[in-house]
Amino acid sequence: MSQAVADAAKKPATSDPWQQVNDVVIRIATPNGSGSQSANNALMRSIFTMGVPVSSKNLFPSNIQGLPTWFTIRANEHGWQSARNRTDLCIAMNPQTAAEDIAELQPGTMLICRESLKALVKRDDLVVYVVPFNKIVNTVCDETRLRKMVINMIYVGVVAHLLGIEFDEVEKAIHWQFAKKVKAAQLNTQAARAGYDYAVANLEAQTRFVLKRSKAAEGKILLEGNQATALGMVFGGLTFASWYPITPSSSVCEYLTGYMDKFRRDPDGKNTYVILQAEDELAAIGMVLGASWAGARSFTATSGPGISLMAEMAGLSYFAEVPAVVVDVQRMGPSTGLPTRTCQGDISKAYYLSHGDCKHILLMPGNMKECYEFAMESLELAEQFQTIVFLMTDLDLGMNKWLSDNFEYPSKPISRGKVLSAHDLSQNGTFARYKDVDGDGIPYRTVPGTDHPGAAFFTRGTGHTETAAYSEKAEAWQKNIDRLARKFDTAREKVPQPIVKNESGAEIGIIAYGSTDAAVVETRHILEHEHGVKTAYLRLRALPVGKTVQEFCGSYKKILIVEQNRDAQVAGILKSEYPELAPRFTSILHYNGLPIDADTLVAKILPQAGK
Amino acid sequence: MSQAVADAAKKPATSDPWQQVNDVVIRIATPNGSGSQSANNALMRSIFTMGVPVSSKNLFPSNIQGLPTWFTIRANEHGWQSARNRTDLCIAMNPQTAAEDIAELQPGTMLICRESLKALVKRDDLVVYVVPFNKIVNTVCDETRLRKMVINMIYVGVVAHLLGIEFDEVEKAIHWQFAKKVKAAQLNTQAARAGYDYAVANLEAQTRFVLKRSKAAEGKILLEGNQATALGMVFGGLTFASWYPITPSSSVCEYLTGYMDKFRRDPDGKNTYVILQAEDELAAIGMVLGASWAGARSFTATSGPGISLMAEMAGLSYFAEVPAVVVDVQRMGPSTGLPTRTCQGDISKAYYLSHGDCKHILLMPGNMKECYEFAMESLELAEQFQTIVFLMTDLDLGMNKWLSDNFEYPSKPISRGKVLSAHDLSQNGTFARYKDVDGDGIPYRTVPGTDHPGAAFFTRGTGHTETAAYSEKAEAWQKNIDRLARKFDTAREKVPQPIVKNESGAEIGIIAYGSTDAAVVETRHILEHEHGVKTAYLRLRALPVGKTVQEFCGSYKKILIVEQNRDAQVAGILKSEYPELAPRFTSILHYNGLPIDADTLVAKILPQAGK
Amino acid sequence: MSSTVAAPPAKAPKTNRLGLTMKEYQGAESTLCAGCGHDAITSSIIKAFYDLGVPPHMVAKLSGIGCSSKTTNYFLNGSHGFNTVHGRMATIATGANMANRHLVNIGVSGDGDTASIGLGHFCHMVRRNVHVVYLIENNGCYGLTKGQASATADKGTVMKSGITIQSQPVDLCALAIEMGCGFVARSFSGDTQQVRTLIKAAVAHTGTAVIDIVSPCVTFNNHEGSTKSQVYARDHEEPLHEMDFIPHYENISVDYEPGTAKVVKMHDGSHITLKKLEVDYDSHDRLRALELLSHARNENLFYTGLVYFNPDIKPLDEHMNLIDEPLAQLPESRVRPSQEAFASIMKTFA
Amino acid sequence: MSSTVAAPPAKAPKTNRLGLTMKEYQGAESTLCAGCGHDAITSSIIKAFYDLGVPPHMVAKLSGIGCSSKTTNYFLNGSHGFNTVHGRMATIATGANMANRHLVNIGVSGDGDTASIGLGHFCHMVRRNVHVVYLIENNGCYGLTKGQASATADKGTVMKSGITIQSQPVDLCALAIEMGCGFVARSFSGDTQQVRTLIKAAVAHTGTAVIDIVSPCVTFNNHEGSTKSQVYARDHEEPLHEMDFIPHYENISVDYEPGTAKVVKMHDGSHITLKKLEVDYDSHDRLRALELLSHARNENLFYTGLVYFNPDIKPLDEHMNLIDEPLAQLPESRVRPSQEAFASIMKTFA
Numbered sequence A, B: 001m002s003q004a005v006a007d008a009a010k011k012p013a014t015s016d017p018w019q020q021v022n023d024v025v026i027r028i029a030t031p032n033g034s035g036s037q038s039a040n041n042a043l044m045r046s047i048f049t050m051g052v053p054v055s056s057k058n059l060f061p062s063n064i065q066g067l068p069t070w071f072t073i074r075a076n077e078h079g080w081q082s083a084r085n086r087t088d089l090c091i092a093m094n095p096q097t098a099a100e101d102i103a104e105l106q107p108g109t110m111l112i113c114r115e116s117l118k119a120l121v122k123r124d125d126l127v128v129y130v131v132p133f134n135k136i137v138n139t140v141c142d143e144t145r146l147r148k149m150v151i152n153m154i155y156v157g158v159v160a161h162l163l164g165i166e167f168d169e170v171e172k173a174i175h176w177q178f179a180k181k182v183k184a185a186q187l188n189t190q191a192a193r194a195g196y197d198y199a200v201a202n203l204e205a206q207t208r209f210v211l212k213r214s215k216a217a218e219g220k221i222l223l224e225g226n227q228a229t230a231l232g233m234v235f236g237g238l239t240f241a242s243w244y245p246i247t248p249s250s251s252v253c254e255y256l257t258g259y260m261d262k263f264r265r266d267p268d269g270k271n272t273y274v275i276l277q278a279e280d281e282l283a284a285i286g287m288v289l290g291a292s293w294a295g296a297r298s299f300t301a302t303s304g305p306g307i308s309l310m311a312e313m314a315g316l317s318y319f320a321e322v323p324a325v326v327v328d329v330q331r332m333g334p335s336t337g338l339p340t341r342t343c344q345g346d347i348s349k350a351y352y353l354s355h356g357d358c359k360h361i362l363l364m365p366g367n368m369k370e371c372y373e374f375a376m377e378s379l380e381l382a383e384q385f386q387t388i389v390f391l392m393t394d395l396d397l398g399m400n401k402w403l404s405d406n407f408e409y410p411s412k413p414i415s416r417g418k419v420l421s422a423h424d425l426s427q428n429g430t431f432a433r434y435k436d437v438d439g440d441g442i443p444y445r446t447v448p449g450t451d452h453p454g455a456a457f458f459t460r461g462t463g464h465t466e467t468a469a470y471s472e473k474a475e476a477w478q479k480n481i482d483r484l485a486r487k488f489d490t491a492r493e494k495v496p497q498p499i500v501k502n503e504s505g506a507e508i509g510i511i512a513y514g515s516t517d518a519a520v521v522e523t524r525h526i527l528e529h530e531h532g533v534k535t536a537y538l539r540l541r542a543l544p545v546g547k548t549v550q551e552f553c554g555s556y557k558k559i560l561i562v563e564q565n566r567d568a569q570v571a572g573i574l575k576s577e578y579p580e581l582a583p584r585f586t587s588i589l590h591y592n593g594l595p596i597d598a599d600t601l602v603a604k605i606l607p608q609a610g611k
Numbered sequence C, D: 001m002s003s004t005v006a007a008p009p010a011k012a013p014k015t016n017r018l019g020l021t022m023k024e025y026q027g028a029e030s031t032l033c034a035g036c037g038h039d040a041i042t043s044s045i046i047k048a049f050y051d052l053g054v055p056p057h058m059v060a061k062l063s064g065i066g067c068s069s070k071t072t073n074y075f076l077n078g079s080h081g082f083n084t085v086h087g088r089m090a091t092i093a094t095g096a097n098m099a100n101r102h103l104v105n106i107g108v109s110g111d112g113d114t115a116s117i118g119l120g121h122f123c124h125m126v127r128r129n130v131h132v133v134y135l136i137e138n139n140g141c142y143g144l145t146k147g148q149a150s151a152t153a154d155k156g157t158v159m160k161s162g163i164t165i166q167s168q169p170v171d172l173c174a175l176a177i178e179m180g181c182g183f184v185a186r187s188f189s190g191d192t193q194q195v196r197t198l199i200k201a202a203v204a205h206t207g208t209a210v211i212d213i214v215s216p217c218v219t220f221n222n223h224e225g226s227t228k229s230q231v232y233a234r235d236h237e238e239p240l241h242e243m244d245f246i247p248h249y250e251n252i253s254v255d256y257e258p259g260t261a262k263v264v265k266m267h268d269g270s271h272i273t274l275k276k277l278e279v280d281y282d283s284h285d286r287l288r289a290l291e292l293l294s295h296a297r298n299e300n301l302f303y304t305g306l307v308y309f310n311p312d313i314k315p316l317d318e319h320m321n322l323i324d325e326p327l328a329q330l331p332e333s334r335v336r337p338s339q340e341a342f343a344s345i346m347k348t349f350a
């Protein structure tokens, strides 16, 4: 480390023309399983409780212990939450990656590093703070095991000082974090305090990045998408879940288990639900179909490999018209791929899942609130349309903490769709399971146990007539499969509709969906304010698409379709749907496993705007 | 039956201005499992050995015994082989369906019916021949069991007389059919003869439809697609097959077993192959990947549901670059669908099979010869591209008997692709499994057992570097997946190229593939000669598509894409590939489980030609 | 129409305790081959459910794919049926049972469906002890795809195609016992009395009841050399006991000589009586059962009857700490937590 | 680096019969948690293959997905490895064995991989008797997905998440025996000597050799109440015998007192010696083995050693009437029939 760098750390605070208030990106590099999670969460929460919008990206390996992990916290007054390809403050705790971590930093970045890694700092354009973590932790406690657990808390204190986070908030965050574990809370607070004190005493505060109390995050909440999805299931009236563990979807059912345990138990202690860990994904979806068929609201959660394994049953659900909800928390594929990296690579796969002609309804939430709402909606739609519905989130949404508006208690009553009770049957007289009574392609069904002689019918994945009788007749087949197409068309206007921001005079219309929304919103802001490029924006929230999408595509000369996959999956679907508009489509693709960031997106879009 | 009809059967033969020589469609309705197969085959073969081009469609139920079956034989001097929605001669043997069978006939159709069904003939616009089958069979043999088996042979004799088939050929066909079963051959010949004699004595020959000895089928062969596919595997040097029974693909491996048994046994009686019946399709494809990875040429055959179950492994093959060939003899889906009805409903499903970004090579044979040649080619391409290759046939091709040009013995030596031996390694020194050495995206591989210290590498479905090391790095991932895309692009011009019939001045270009070719060829003839509509034609023989397709699509104002599925699957792929040409595409779809016929196709195309 | 499906009686129809006639337990006409073992079993199922007087609307009929799996359409027209996909019925049954624990689930599968493609799922269903009568119509082959060997084809069997079986067969009874099943039986489709009795007892059992029934495929696996042919099964069947079932709503009055029969009480109050035949077989002894099956497999013997019985294994629905009402029928008020609950959760995110 | 992977010796390296050092049997550095049972097994595998002097290029390493399945990367760098998909390695092994019967296949799997998702395929591989050493690193949980219960978690176990296991566990040894396996062993990752010996014997066995090794997940299933914890396994391990393995290329000179040990000859000429400990256990007795396992399961006992051994079951490749050369290496002349053969087939279509 050059002397200049060391000096920089001690330069007195001056009024800095480049100062950024409430706009900083902190990146923390640690080995996986080293317990940095609580430190990172405490840091993040203390910024949040100061009222500053904050979000994080956890970049972790497919490994339990020892491999590199990077945790990035972004505080931003505007509420921009997408990934940044820039770090303002880097905390290098991991000897495995420190050299590389440091090499990647842009000039001027602040770097907090352990004393033992000092020698790796071979550049003099960083603002370096060397912190003797080991020495400090020794002053906090003397059990080796405990030291390991709290050492990361020290940087929380250091950062608090450097960025101006009120230590009070840090303390509260730590206590919140450890809830009833009083001892742990105390010890961790001590460690943070020791770091804070050390920094106050030894490190010159910089002036470039400052966090100040704000109202921007007031009334907001902070949570992970998988948590939100689980909540949606709880309040959507789910009664049966089966699942097979797979990253990054496991926590959906783990959160669900916690909530159901607490909120879905009768006064006498009995459960009003079942959550079953299946032996694999074939079984998970099989159980869901069995439960749905027998009348329970059901779902399963999985990721790519599970989607592949569910292919056959997806076709059964489609064709026999048995409701099912599958949450796909997408990770990087194909194959086992990168289990801990994000991607939107299953969209067209889920849309067309199974052999033969079939297409499915996909909901694509773009934020926490939609994870919650669409989870409820997926249960509704699956029963209303009597088919499989996919809720497509991804690792970025599902396993990262995002800032969100408060959720609302569901306002609509639960609707189980066209289910005929014994009473209905007595009134109607007849019932033909696969008849299009209402012209919307959606037939009526009954569930087993319905006490009426006309209730029973035979469900099958083979050809059938309107009355559910087996048939190999060409006409019967075609009539039924055409009705299914009609049903799918009905869904076009019944699924969550796109959110459109038209922009008169704009030439470019952007289409995006899911987790890229955050980056697109920021990108549009940058494009407009930094480059004078106005763009329209349609955020797709579900498939199949309907009139709104068609209109939007027809309104702009150039339609840029932003996706986090290589093969332009949604673009392919839109080209299929609107061949006459296809020449306008250009794909903006990003598929390296990391969530896309606005800078990258801006750079890809500018040439399309002739810049 | 009206007297007029009965009389018609006895009308003397006159020179008939409407006479059709060597152009007749015979439809035989029997219950499944009643042993009509040998009669039908004998009838067909006797026409074939007269040199008249002939083909058949067997419409059978997903049932073993008792349900209705219809066997249609088409004799046609032009060699038209596609389905006809017209019957010229109907043989009603099945009481279950006779009423309907008869009702469906067009006026003027000849009808042979059992005495017991006479009462069902309630129209007088047919040429009806009532034949006392039971009485006749009694004269042939007196064992009840045997009578049941030979009764169908009687109509062969009757038809021979009515259409002018030389009885000699019938006799030869029966003897060919029963090969070494001399007794059965004799008995069956007697039955046919009894039918023939009865007809000669009692039935007035008609003059409308006449079969005459021809040279049109000379040198041709008659076989089923699954047989041809199996043969291709035998001569393609296959060494390992695993399969799980499923209609309509089972006979691929059953034929294969027969051929391998006979032709792939060493002089000492040991096998140079393994055919293993797996416990399911997951296992079948797993075994194929295991065997391929260990260096054996391998394949499996299946149909729709199996494709769905193979989804996860397809992605492994793609991403870990392990060769595999999957024959998909398509049947009507989705789900269990109609196992004994044909369809082209798995094309896009196989093309995109598995979660995450992946696309696969598909070969789509359009006739018997291509079933044979593409089977060989699929083995070649799978190893040359180190990936999964799908051979997409269908029930129509696979289980029906088609006329074909003679096959040729393979002229190219077998090429195992870029496999490095121990010797190569000693010469090259280094070896990086996933490096794009040649710029075509195809890396080099080694197989286990290669005796060189540098040979071994680790195959995985997770992210990896050029040297096959595990990696979660964004750059490594993207580099690899981009190379895979490049490899796929290389395939565009290496797979069997489309066959193009340009037509200058035509406005319409037809694109079709697979089993619809026969109908399209006939359709173009009808369009041109009966309606004055000239059309160009591109027959797609593989995916991914390349320059030829693009050029073709660019050359005609209107591109009609003919497919036997509901969702316009290949059209979707083409729209994705050529968005700028997408507005020209119109889909002509047929999906009722029956193979498309020229009349239907003509009717669908005429409006597109403004007629 | 298949001759084995009982024709409606000519006179004033007999009725069961619900006042229903046998006809009301019948289904669609069978489309199986004349003489197929499966049709005989269909017939026994109809009679067993009639005997028990189960309300048809409270029965769920589940199956996979195969000739055997088709048969759920041929009985109990008044029950919902679900002909699912090949080999996965066990998973469907698990879900259906969780959704509505009041339903009587009867699953019909084939040996291909269960022992080949479905083996793993079958094992997991059994070890979970899902409350279902799981019946395998075992013909040692894939009837519907024309006679290929299944995983239960005995070693040494020569299939109709000429292939000789060389792998160890899957013994579904032994496997069920290994997986902890509490009701394991083997029978023969032709032994209609035994099949009928076993089904009744199986319905009364709480938990998975596995009945592996040799059911000859007369079209593809009925030749000499097949251990699943009609002749072989008929000639080799050796019942372990003479069985009787007395439903809970009937008085039990057994008058066997002491020592000649065992009477077993079931959880719902029904009784099974097992009358001793040649050997004194104890269906409660797990190891004895495994030994018997092992011996039978080695010697190609065909014992039938209740091979193993243990009523005391908790079924899955009891493990799940479930309310009594079917989950499928809960009103919104019981499946959507309150505003307060919602608010309390929201607080944890603030 | 994990401390259990043997470090290269400092002095002139010792070599085996091929002249290879232990280093040449090592693999990439482990990325598992420090102390994970799997690393100990990796170490034993390295030693066993070194001891046997198997040429690394003749070994195929196969695995599914899981922490355990990752370990094939941590030994035998000189061998091809295939880390496939979750639960289907048994099928890959079957194909690989058919393609090249000269390869020594070692499959490493986890309890989730084998007993949960892969159960069916495992059973079929075993009943086919595919020639492979199939090793399960059994920790009763899904390590890689953070500790959920697998199908081998014992009934009554309280998982780290607080969930109590209520289903019957899958006993992979008993199941393998039921499926007709000829080599079934159980061990403990910490008993490195026994694991090493078992692997050597397994490699010498022709057919499927199943070794179910309790291998504690120190991160997620090492707490009190887990029957798969280090402490539990260490305290409860009860070896059935003291085992030794004498490879075929070494002279056998056993000097046990008469009656204290059994010497078993294997097909390749190797020998296993089993020295009697407390109980006089006979590994050849199938029913005895099932009884022992049943007893162990009921009483939560942990017996280790060669549970069942029968060298006389034909492996799949022998059933297949195969040529000796690997199919993978046949030249065109042997895999493409002649012009004459072609012509004779064409004739049948004319």
Ligand SMILES: Cc1ncc(C[n+]2csc(CCOP(=O)(O)OP(=O)(O)O)c2C)c(N)n1
Binding pocket: B244, B245, B246, B247, B281, B305, B306, B309, B336, C065, C066, C067, C068, C069, C085, C086, C109, C110, C111, C112, C113, C114, C137, C139, C141, C142, C143, C144, C145, C150, C217
């Ligand atoms: C995934 C899948 N693979 C294969 C098939 C084809 N198939 C239909 S039935 C059947 C086997 C049926 O055998 P079994 O269960 O023994 O019933 P059986 O017909 O003998 O009564 C098979 C392989 C299928 N329907 N689905």
Ligand SMILES: Cc1ncc(C[n+]2csc(CCOP(=O)(O)OP(=O)(O)O)c2C)c(N)n1
Binding pocket: A244, A245, A246, A247, A281, A305, A306, A309, A336, D065, D066, D067, D068, D069, D085, D086, D109, D110, D111, D112, D113, D114, D137, D139, D141, D142, D143, D144, D145, D150, D217
């Ligand atoms: C099809 C599929 N489903 C789920 C997963 C996620 N997954 C990875 S490893 C694993 C379980 C591993 O458990 P086990 O085999 O016992 O290995 P361990 O990590 O305990 O050694 C699971 C469920 C996957 N990779 N693929």
Ligand code: SF4
Binding pocket: B064, B065, C031, C032, C033, C035, C036, C037, C038, C067, C068, C139, C143, C144, C216, C217, C218, C219, C220
């Ligand atoms: S094929 Fe066999 S199993 Fe199927 S219906 Fe016929 S006899 Fe029964």
Ligand code: SF4
Binding pocket: A064, A065, D031, D032, D033, D035, D036, D037, D038, D067, D068, D139, D143, D144, D216, D217, D218, D219, D220
């Ligand atoms: S999580 Fe468990 S099984 Fe996985 S490496 Fe760590 S200790 Fe081993």
Ligand SMILES: [Mg+2]
Binding pocket: C066, C068, C110, C111, C112, C137, C138, C139, C140, C141, C142, C143, C150
């Ligand atoms: Mg069967």
Ligand SMILES: [Mg+2]
Binding pocket: D066, D068, D110, D111, D112, D137, D138, D139, D140, D141, D142, D143, D150
């Ligand atoms: Mg495990």
